[in-house]
Amino acid sequence: AQSVAQPEDQVNVAEGNPLTVKCTYSVSGNPYLFWYVQYPNRGLQFLLKYITGDNLVKGSYGFEAEFNKSQTSFHLKKPSALVSDSALYFCAVRDGSWGKLQFGAGTQVVVTP
């Protein structure tokens, strides 16, 4: 069985400040980890993924995420948030290459000017 937890329903941050969106996961096999962003009434946009290799993964729009195996976490980060980063963020995990994607509950990010 696999699961994803996003403990925060909403994260508020001032523009220019660092942004962190938390994600922890549980899988029985090798974790394939993903972050997606969704703007209102739009589909999911891929931000980044971790499959193997360096624990620090860099993605689109200045986002990065750090894979921490011991803490089973994959937190999303951005050094300096923009108002346009305000959106709904989803963490997802897949158990191996062929498993089903399991999504977290989502975290609403609100960046204030």
Place this chain on the structure above:
Amino acid sequence: GAVVSQHPSRVICKSGTSVKIECRSLDFQATTMFWYRQFPKKSLMLMATSNEGSKATYEQGVEKDKFLINHASLTLSTLTVTSAHPEDSSFYICSARDLKAGLSDRGLSGIYNEQFFGPGTRLTVL
């Protein structure tokens, strides 16, 4: 990157009618497509996995006679909401799996896959 389209983007229908939503992979062939349902400000719930040329596999609790899925070609899957009711109002998102031969993300030769998402369809049943 690979592109997945959905049509229509928004549909409003009367209770009791059926609505068809199309999902197309525009620049790749997708042997597998996925249909998700999303309630407002909530996560995506996998409804079913659609394989080209065979019957869809539905997740537990999803009525297969209510949500008909057809995957007739490698680039098209359709979801038909039959006899729609207001509780079927939701945002429906499809995803297509792109298979690539070569090196996988773990550096292993073979077949690996990526999943790409459509823009979603907003269904409102009056």
